[in-house]
Amino acid sequence: MRYSIGEFSRITGLTIKALRLYHDRGLLLPVVVDSESGYRYYDPQCLEKARTILMLRDMMFSLDEIMEILRDCEDEAEILVLLQEKKDAIAARMKDFSRISRSLTEIIHREKEVSEMLKGSQFEVEEKEIASVLVASIRWKGPYEECGKRFSQLFKAMGRFVCGKPLCLYYDEGVREGDADIESCVPIRKGKEREGITVRMLEGGRFVSLLHKGPYSALGRSYERIIDYMKEKGHEVEAPCRELYHKGPGMIFKGNPKNYLTEILFQIKEEA
Amino acid sequence: MRYSIGEFSRITGLTIKALRLYHDRGLLLPVVVDSESGYRYYDPQCLEKARTILMLRDMMFSLDEIMEILRDCEDEAEILVLLQEKKDAIAARMKDFSRISRSLTEIIHREKEVSEMLKGSQFEVEEKEIASVLVASIRWKGPYEECGKRFSQLFKAMGRFVCGKPLCLYYDEGVREGDADIESCVPIRKGKEREGITVRMLEGGRFVSLLHKGPYSALGRSYERIIDYMKEKGHEVEAPCRELYHKGPGMIFKGNPKNYLTEILFQIKEEA
DNA sequence: TTGCTCCTCACGTCACGTGAGGTGGC
DNA sequence: TTGCTCCTCACGTCACGTGAGGTGGC
Numbered sequence: 001m002r003y004s005i006g007e008f009s010r011i012t013g014l015t016i017k018a019l020r021l022y023h024d025r026g027l028l029l030p031v032v033v034d035s036e037s038g039y040r041y042y043d044p045q046c047l048e049k050a051r052t053i054l055m056l057r058d059m060m061f062s063l064d065e066i067m068e069i070l071r072d073c074e075d076e077a078e079i080l081v082l083l084q085e086k087k088d089a090i091a092a093r094m095k096d097f098s099r100i101s102r103s104l105t106e107i108i109h110r111e112k113e114v115s116e117m118l119k120g121s122q123f124e125v126e127e128k129e130i131a132s133v134l135v136a137s138i139r140w141k142g143p144y145e146e147c148g149k150r151f152s153q154l155f156k157a158m159g160r161f162v163c164g165k166p167l168c169l170y171y172d173e174g175v176r177e178g179d180a181d182i183e184s185c186v187p188i189r190k191g192k193e194r195e196g197i198t199v200r201m202l203e204g205g206r207f208v209s210l211l212h213k214g215p216y217s218a219l220g221r222s223y224e225r226i227i228d229y230m231k232e233k234g235h236e237v238e239a240p241c242r243e244l245y246h247k248g249p250g251m252i253f254k255g256n257p258k259n260y261l262t263e264i265l266f267q268i269k270e271e272a
Numbered sequence: 273m274r275y276s277i278g279e280f281s282r283i284t285g286l287t288i289k290a291l292r293l294y295h296d297r298g299l300l301l302p303v304v305v306d307s308e309s310g311y312r313y314y315d316p317q318c319l320e321k322a323r324t325i326l327m328l329r330d331m332m333f334s335l336d337e338i339m340e341i342l343r344d345c346e347d348e349a350e351i352l353v354l355l356q357e358k359k360d361a362i363a364a365r366m367k368d369f370s371r372i373s374r375s376l377t378e379i380i381h382r383e384k385e386v387s388e389m390l391k392g393s394q395f396e397v398e399e400k401e402i403a404s405v406l407v408a409s410i411r412w413k414g415p416y417e418e419c420g421k422r423f424s425q426l427f428k429a430m431g432r433f434v435c436g437k438p439l440c441l442y443y444d445e446g447v448r449e450g451d452a453d454i455e456s457c458v459p460i461r462k463g464k465e466r467e468g469i470t471v472r473m474l475e476g477g478r479f480v481s482l483l484h485k486g487p488y489s490a491l492g493r494s495y496e497r498i499i500d501y502m503k504e505k506g507h508e509v510e511a512p513c514r515e516l517y518h519k520g521p522g523m524i525f526k527g528n529p530k531n532y533l534t535e536i537l538f539q540i541k542e543e544a
Numbered sequence: 545t546t547g548c549t550c551c552t553c554a555c556g557t558c559a560c561g562t563g564a565g566g567t568g569g570c
Numbered sequence: 571t572t573g574c575t576c577c578t579c580a581c582g583t584c585a586c587g588t589g590a591g592g593t594g595g596c
Contacts, residue, residue, distance in 0.1 A: 006575060016576090017560060037568075038577050048526060055524045059372055063559070075531055076522040077383050087376040090369050097366050100331055104359040111349050250348040252327045254320060259347055278549060288550090289586060309594075310551050335585070 001044055002032070008042040012050040027067055028053060059086055107251055114247045114261055117211070125210045125229040130265070132204040133164065135185040136197050143178050144216070148249065150184035157197055161188040169240040175220075183240070206268045208235065211246075215257035219243075219264070226264055238267035273316055274304070280314040284322040299339050300325060331358055379523055386519045386533055389483070397482045397501040402537070404476040405436065407457035408469050415450050416488070420521070422456035429469055433460040441512040447492075455512070478540045480507065483518075487529035491515075491536070498536055510539035 009016045022028040023040060028049055030040035042050075049070070056066045065082070073079050136158050138150045151166045164187030171181040185202060193199050208230055212222040230237060247261040281288045294300040295312060300321055302312035314322075321342070328338045337354070345351050408430050410422045423438045436459030443453040457474060465471050480502055484494040502509060514537040521527050 004575075015560080017562090020577095021560060040576090052524055052526075057559095059376060059524075074525055075528045076379055076524050077387065077531065079524075080380060080383050083376050083380050087373055087380070090373050090376070094366055094369050094373070097362050097369070101359055101362050101366070104331060104355050104362070107348055108352060108355050108359070111352050115349065252324055252331075252348050252351075253346055254324075256347045259349065276549075287586080289588090292551095293586060312550090329585095 003042045003046075005030075005040045005042070008046070008050075011047065012054065014050060014054065022053070022063075025063060025067065027063060027070065059083075060090065061086065103251070110247075117246060117261065118213075121211045123211055123213065125208060125226055127206065127208055127268070130204045130207050133187045133202050134190070134199065135202045136161075136188050136191055136199050137169075137183050137185040137202075138197055139181075139183040141179045141181050144180060144182075147182070147184055150182075151186065154184065154186045154197065157194055158186060158188050158191050161191045162186050163189045165244055165246055167242050167244040169242055171240045173239070205238070206270065207242075207265045208233075208268060210264045212262045212264055213258075213260070215260060216262070217257075219262065222264055226266060230266060230268075235266075236269040238269045241266050275314045275318075277302075277312045277314070280318070280322075283319065284326065286322060286326065294325070294335075297335060297339065299335060299342065331355075332362065333358065375523070382519075389518060389533065390485075393483045395483055395485065397480060397498055399478065399480055399540070402476045402479050405459045405474050406462070406471065407474045408433075408460050408463055408471050409441075409455050409457040409474075410469055411453075411455040413451045413453050416452060416454075419454070419456055423458065426456065426458045426469065429466055430458060430460050430463050433463045434458050435461045437517055439514050439516040441514055443512045445511070477510070478542065479514075479537045480505075480540060482536045484534045484536060485530075485532070487532060488534070489529075491534065494536055498538060502538060507538075508541040510541045513538045 003011065005016050005019055008014075009019060012019075014022075019028065019040070023030060028046060031043045031046060032041045033039070034041070052070070053066055056069060057063075061069065061082075069079055069082070076083075136154055138154060140146075140150060147168060154166070155162060166184065166186045169183040169185065171183065187202075188199070191199055208226060210222050210226045210229075212219055242265040244263040244265060245261075246263060247255070247259060249255050275283065277288050277291055280286075281291060284291075286294075291300065291312070295302060300318060303315045303318060304313045305311070306313070324342065325338055328341060329335075333341065333354075341351055341354070348355075408426055410426060412418075412422060419440060426438070427434060438456065438458045441455040441457065443455065459474075460471070463471055480498060482494050482498045482501075484491055516535040516537060517533075518535060519527070519531060519533040
């Protein structure tokens with residue numbers, strides 16, 4: 001039996017281009033090359049070799065590796081070590097992939113939550129119950145812009161135990177530029193204290209809430225609204241107030257501050 | 273702040289070569305290029321962009337994709353679809369990888385079993401108990417060489433349910449070239465009958481066994497030895513006899529017939 | 545002078561794919 | 571003549587890496 005390159009390509013599933021390349025590289029030689037036309041002809045022996053090449057290629061061996069293997073080996077037992085190495089290499093790549101996949105999932109999840117929130121919200125002041133949560137926190141003094149650093153410190157330390165959006169507690173009464181007294185928190189499933197990081201329950205209760213869309217520099221207007229509301233209702237404030245960062249600078253982009261989404265929360269003092 | 277390309281490379285973790293490429297491609301431009309020396313200088317704004325590029329690159333976006341993204345987007349919400357597509361693509365590749373990994377594992381496992389068997393065996397006739405097993409089987413007549421076809425038919429049909437080495441039952445008394453009466457079996461965990469394929473229990477019992485190393489064409493000598501042993505011991509044979517294929521042509525290579533490993537089994541008729 | 549940092553070409557990697565331009569026989 | 575199959579070059583892909591050969595200031 002003789003097969004032309006086209007026939008052989010159809011039988012093996014290797015493209016004509018690939019077959020020509022394997023010929024040039026000495027991986028898989030035709031049995032006969034017509035000296036007039038240059039036509040390549042293959043036979044069933046080539047077929048067997050082609051199948052071996054296909055198997056090895058599917059197992060992600062490079063052409064160079066396949067060449068060596070074909071030259072030196074004729075039994076699977078002889079390439080056991082190579083097979084194990086390939087398997088390990090694949091396992092390593094799979095690990096990378098699943099890490100990437102996890103972070104993609106998380107980013108997608110976050111953005112979807114935010115878009116749900118945008119759909120559902122009228123950007124009006126409302127009252128709601130908030131449950132207690134376990135948090136890891138750092139209490140510090142300094143300018144507001146340094147929040148980001150504290151959060152990344154917390155994220156680094158708590159890693160996979162983080163289970164919610166970051167928030168800050170503001171212990172000062174008014175706005176204080178430069179040396180505000182702040183506690184930055186991330187909700188966690190569990191976790192141990194470390195130097196500088198406290199783990200504690202953050203008590204829940206009844207809160208007045210307002211969703212603020214836009215840059216942090218424009219938070220003032222929203223604070224005004226929420227405070228007006230409290231006064232109107234005659235609610236007394238339980239300090240400290242909170243900011244819950246639904247969307248801020250992202251993992252990939254710093255994001256567009258116009259799209260930042262921050263929830264301002266004032267706890268209502270319950271009558272004793 | 274101005275950074276030379278070397279400094280910027282150390283800060284970002286991007287190689288100098290990569291930075292030059294990104295410059296050429298318009299992905300990440302230096303703030304200033306010295307017109308005398310051609311030296312590139314970067315600033316903290318570039319740093320932010322570099323971080324975004326790194327994140328996207330780590331998520332396996334191509335430079336072209338990154339270029340588009342940087343041109344059109346400034347917020348993660350805007351690339352949600354792309355992120356989902358990447359995630360799907362990664363999931364697909366992971367699936368491929370785990371399939372490859374599984375077949376590697378199996379090949380490795382098989383070869384290890386074989387090498388254990390070679391170590392343990394003295395290639396002497398011995399007696400042993402064999403348990404009953406569920407098998408999928410095809411009973412057919414024809415030349416011995418066609419076994420392979422039947423097995424691949426069985427493997428294709430039973431797929432992941434296969435749980436042991438293939439074997440043949442020979443129903444003829446002597447050797448019959450050309451139209452032997454053969455039942456080809458593969459052990460399975462479970463499985464349904466299909467056209468041409470029977471699922472049944474293959475009864476165990478006490479067997480005389482001899483491990484044969486080498487090509488199938490040399491099986492005669494081993495049959496002789498095992499039959500001599502039976503006569504000597506006065507054992508009566510329960511037909512049919514079996515051949516259990518520990519190692520034959522492999523998945524990758526057809527293998528070297530000198531290394532084929534076949535176990536010949538004759539069941540001993542128990543006295544009533 | 546040596547060492548360091550920067551530069552610009554140009555070519556290599558990997559496993560082919562994509563043409564362009566041509567042949568030869570039905 | 572059209573369509574099909576084969577051929578050989580040569581260049582493109584992808585994201586850089588690897589030199590070669592040179593500069594300019596400490």
